Amino acid sequence: MATLGDLERAVMDVLWNADDALSANDLRDRLHASERAGAKDVAVTTVLTVLSRLEAKNFVSRDRSMRPHLYRSVTSRAEHTAGLMHEVLGAAQDREAALARFIGSVSPAEAETLRQLLGASSRHSS
16 A cells, blocks of 8 residues: 655645535645645646655545546545554564554544454454
């Protein structure tokens, strides 16, 4: 899974938070309104370059049927995060130790959520 640079992540955050597809100008305006460092003064040409890179990495899709082109995220933020977690776990030499360390660092509420999700998962796979 491809990693994201700071500006790529800022663009993806805007797309993940958007209800609909956005143009590069819409994205630039939302980036300017954000509080993220480095995202306040970007030009639309820079946004278009970032969108092109994100499209090549399969993070965004572009609707070319109209002008201006509209962009949307290909996956949700949760799917992206899960993919990153799976990639990191897959690279671990000792998966059990990595899982144990992760589980040991979660809050009691997160641990309960994990228990519920694992219970639901085991019921569906039976």
